[in-house]
Amino acid sequence: MKKQRYFYLIFILLFSFFGLVSETQAADKGAGYTIAPVYPENQVDQHLGYFSLKVTPGQRGQLAVLVQNLSATKTKKILVKPTAATTTDQGQINYSPSNKKKDSSATYILPELFSKQVTVSVAPKTSREVTFEYQIPQNGFKGQILGAIYALDQTSSSNQNKSQFGINSKFAMVVGVQLSQDPSKKVAPKLNLRTVKPAIQNGNATIQLNIQNSQPILFGKLSLNAQIKKLGQQQVILKRKVSNYQMAPNTNFNFNIDAPKSKLTAGNYTALVNAKAGDYTWRLKRNFTISDNQVHKLNQPQTPARNGNMIWYILLAVLLLLVIIVLSFGARTKRRRRH
Known part of the structure; x- marks a missing residue:
């Protein structure tokens, strides 16, 4: 009887969990x-x-x-x-x-x-x-x-x-x-590479390029091909390509390139960005320096960004595992009774 009560308790917990998820989803159906x-x-x-x-x-x-x-x-x-x-x-x-x-x-x-x-x-x-x-x-x-x-x-x-x-x-x-003032008059966008620096983003070591649209015009279909090289050298150490970006008028954003451990050492570097949006193209370049202290920080173990939904996935996995265990136990018990 104890085992049966345990079996029913697990199923009650499992269905209660699904009920809460359904209630939350129903609440989110409309504003x-x-x-x-x-x-x-x-x-x-x-x-x-x-x-x-x-x-x-x-x-x-x-x-x-x-x-x-x-x-x-x-x-x-x-x-x-x-x-x-x-x-x-x-x-x-x-x-x-x-x-x-x-x-x-x-x-x-x-x-x-x-x-x-x-x-x-x-x-x-x-x-x-x-x-x-x-x-x-x-x-x-x-x-x-x-x-x-x-x-x-x-x-x-x-x-x-x-x-x-x-x-x-x-x-x-x-x-x-x-x-x-004149919707028919077009202004040409202009991209600038304002700063380049090492950074930690969402628990990951990155090289962070701040890219600016310095003109009062919205545009899209922006593709970026960024590379990081040692100053004066041709070997590409880090790179990242994206497409279909958009930029609001007179705004900037941070373009992050992942920097795995051991990829970077202290020294002087060059960031190169080839950008294209429609008929417009830009070749952006900026030199930057990484210090010993910055390399040390980049190579330190980082705590991943917390995921608010992770607790639900963990709880669901645990409950499902318990159900599997109970079902397996029940199947073994039936087989023993038959013998």
Whole structure:
């Protein structure tokens, strides 16, 4: 009987685990609210799904989004704010709030031209229009200013979807915003290799190249072929190739090249980057030095970045292993009874 009770206990734990996963997944199926652009008269195209505004120097205007609460029972508190577009280290455009500093090449970023963030309460099955004021500088600007109107559900945890393990899902949405004085006028992008240095990224030793788009233009289909060589030598020590990267106007990102142990010693090096986007090509080069102290840090054992989902995989593996053991034990017991 003890063994039977143990068998049932394991199955109860296993199915309870799957029940919690299902509950969390169900909570993540929808945000329970939407935001949509309310196009002003200076919207370039009414079918884009985002704001593309033609503006003039010194212009004052308004930009609004419609926030709709889809819940039939719960009032939602939604934070709505203008954000600046940035470029992630994975070569993607990010419209969410970022800790990145304003790039040195940017004259203006979108939040500097717009009124401040607001938090609105939206009753069940209703919608509210949230309006921001903006002012274009008197001297205007070149190219594009890119960002978004960002919305985050800040409803208190008592009103949030929560699993029994305290997982609290919060949902964010964005509507892109592009400002330009002459949408038909194209500005040529320009890439710069600002810095090269050893670094630790996600627990891995890397050589970190900071690449900048110093012009006010969004572009994509960027391919990068980077190589690290000893100064004055032709042998390639480290390399990395990528394609289909994107860059937001006047932004930069860190391009990391893995540096396995024993690949690097103290000394002088050269970083070379061949880049291409459409008809534009760049050959970037920068010399850099790695000190003895930096080599020592790079070669130290690193703690891998924590994975928030790993505990679930481990727990599931343990439970499955226990079930297999119990089933095997049960099969052996039956065979013995037959004999």
